[in-house]
Amino acid sequence: MSKYTDLISNYHASKPLFFQHIDLSTRPLIDVNASLDNLVTAFDIDNAVGKQLDILGEWIGRTRIVSQPISGVYFSWDTDGLGLDQGVWQGPYDPDSGFTSLSDDTYRIILKAKIAINNWNGQNGTLPDILDNALVGSGVSMQVVDNQDMSISILILPEIEFANVSLELISAIKQGYLTVKAAGVRVKEMVMPSDGSRLFAFDTDTQYLAGFDQGSWDEVVNNGN
Structure with a gap:
């Protein structure tokens, strides 16, 4: 039964050949519609994987390939931060020095950020929502500081x-x-705590800053561009 055979009147519904004819004629339309629905689901950014994410990346404007090989992240036994569910499996064609193609999980986060960036209005007040939405559940947060x-x-x-x-x-x-x-604004530096999750600051206790015994000295990980 389908939405088309459901419309057959009682008089014709008792005719098996008529019923089968309507079903045969309309079944391809139903199958095509179901396939289209599956395509929409397959290219939903939360469900897409592999080549599906690559195609989304072409539409969004961000490739999976990074400019510099990422090293020091391959899975390894007895190495802090590189154990199960932490390290990245080395593929059959990945060089020992690092890999250049992001995993699905990381690529998905970057695509979500790029979608938000494409729709950004350029105001500093909207930045936290963009970064928080992209990084939710990743274990990382980011804060942008305007140096004026x-x-x-x-x-x-x-x-x-x-x-x-x-x-x-x-x-x-x-x-x-x-x-x-924004256009014309340069990144002066990228900073991470040298240890822990918050940076050291006097007489401050926030999500990002903490005092003695809790905050850590900053470590510059990128001198900007």
């Missing part, structure tokens, strides 16, 4: 349980794949 001299500084802040943070994502952020800035 046509430059910004970017704070990269891992969660307290750093072991849950993707080193691949951190590397992609360092290369600028989640950088949001």
